[in-house]
Amino acid sequence: xxxxxxxTLSTLISIPVxxxxxxxxxxxxxxxxxPWVFENDGSELDYCELPELDGSGLMASDxxxxxxxxxxxxxxxxxxxxDCTDPLPEGAQDLRGLWQSVNPALTDHVERFxxxxxxxxxxxxxGHT
Numbered sequence: 099x100x101x102x103x104x105x106t107l108s109t110l111i112s113i114p115v116x117x118x119x120x121x122x123x124x125x126x127x128x129x130x131x132x133p134w135v136f137e138n139d140g141s142e143l144d145y146c147e148l149p150e151l152d153g154s155g156l157m158a159s160d161x162x163x164x165x166x167x168x169x170x171x172x173x174x175x176x177x178x179x180x181d182c183t184d185p186l187p188e189g190a191q192d193l194r195g196l197w198q199s200v201n202p203a204l205t206d207h208v209e210r211f212x213x214x215x216x217x218x219x220x221x222x223x224x225g226h227t
Contacts, residue, residue: 158215
């Protein structure tokens with residue numbers, strides 16, 4: 099009886115440990131971020147002039163995934179979906195633009211929402227310097 103209990107407990111403990119180690123040690127995907135994303139300061143753009151999503155330019159599937167370099171960035175990156183004009187899916191809310199926190203404890207928190215086709219990219223201010 100004690101052997102069955104030992105095996106059961108060992109299994110229940112080792113499964114979460116193995117899942118954690120797998121997730122922690124799994125390599126990051128290959129960075130396909132275009133170099134131009136980090137060439138200029140994205141905080142200097144006019145986010146009130148949003149591109150028309152009329153399908154006349156790049157589609158969402160034409161733009162490679164972008165990843166945060168290392169553990170952060172030193173300046174606000176350019177919009178990943180800047181040249182994308184793929185229309186949003188029917189019924190999708192258009193959330194594009196800059197969003198600033200109204201919480202007094204988070205006065206400097208800003209998020210940029212990009213949408214194009216079925217893709218969403220959210221970039222927050224606060225990359226490590």
